[in-house]
Amino acid sequence: MSNATREINRITTAIIRISMKLIVYALIILLLYEAVIKGYAFGHQIFYAEAMEEAPGHDMTVTIEPDTSVSEAAQMLADDGLINSEFAFIFQSMFYDYDAIYPGVYDLNTSMTSKEILQALNVKPETEETEAAQKAGARLKTTQDQAAPASAEADGQAAPAARA
Structure with missing residues (x-):
């Protein structure tokens, strides 16, 4: 070369x-x-977070089964068209401490942001058992309130008797 x-x-x-x-x-x-x-x-x-649609949006009923994880709920909500990104929804749940998603039937709207949906899913829904327990508690409280004045009157009468 x-x-x-x-x-x-x-x-x-x-x-x-x-x-x-x-x-x-x-x-x-x-x-x-x-x-x-x-x-x-x-x-x-x-x-x-932005909503999928402008207000008023479309109402949807979503059923969350017991033992549903946040990622499963995110996939279901994305399939229903309520959220834009499953991963953003999962990160929001971790960032905003919405780790608990309660089972139940929820009325959601496509004009709700993913954070509003997380807030709704994080509230324990009223069930028939809970309502029955609250009514029973209200009846018990009413019975106690009615008994309280009678016992106060008895205490009031006993105090003067003790003074005499």
């Missing part, structure tokens, strides 16, 4: 190395740009 051929090979190799480095740097910058854009969009979904 002549010196001219070696010199051309050396220059060509240097150009290829520089080109490869530039391509790798361009790919890294592109990936970082995409990651920042996707990360911002995900954060926006978590902290500034």
Whole structure:
């Protein structure tokens, strides 16, 4: 090989190395740009949740079975069109401490944000047993309230008798 051929090979190799480095740097910058854009969009979904539809939206009845996890509920809500992103819903539940989703039947609307849906699912629904227990408690309290004045009158009469 002549010196001219070696010199051309050396220059060509240097150009290829520089080109490869530039391509790798361009790919890294592109990936970082995409990651920042996707990360911002995900954060926006978590902290500034938007409803699927404008008010008044559509009412939907959702049944949450016992032992339903947050991720299962998120998948069900996404399938029903109530939330936009399952992952954002799961992260919201962790971030806002809505780890408990109570079983029951819920009336939800497509104009509700995912945070409002989490708040609704985190409230223990009124069941027939709970209502019956509350009514029984109210009857018991009413009976106690009626008995309390009678015992106060008895205490009032006993006190003067003790003084005499």
